[in-house]
Amino acid sequence: xxGTVEAKLLTSLGASxxxxxxxxxxxxxxxxxxxxxxxxxxxxGPKLLTTLDALLxxxxxxxxxxxxx
Numbered sequence: 048x049x050g051t052v053e054a055k056l057l058t059s060l061g062a063s064x065x066x067x068x069x070x071x072x073x074x075x076x077x078x079x080x081x082x083x084x085x086x087x088x089x090x091x092g093p094k095l096l097t098t099l100d101a102l103l104x105x106x107x108x109x110x111x112x113x114x115x116x
Contacts, residue, residue, distance in 0.1 A: 049079040052095075059104055074098050 056064075056072055064072055078095035082088060100108040 049076060049083050052076060052079040052099075055104060056102070060102065068102065071098055071101050075102065 052075055056075065060068070060072070075095060075098040078086075078091050078098065082091050082095065096105065099105050103109055103112055
């Protein structure tokens with residue numbers, strides 16, 4: 048999972064990751080890596096989803112941004 052999350056982060060954000068977002072990016076990768084080694088999906092899944100939402104990397108987050116909600 049971490050490889051997929053990292054690839055998506057690099058594809059979507061790439062060099063445009065600014066210092067303010069870097070901590071959220073690292074947090075998302077930390078959650079994904081924890082899941083890869085058998086972390087609790089029920090505990091970590093929602094946290095990973097929230098961090099991906101904050102980076103506008105989920106369909107829900109992108110739809111909300113387009114609608115201006």
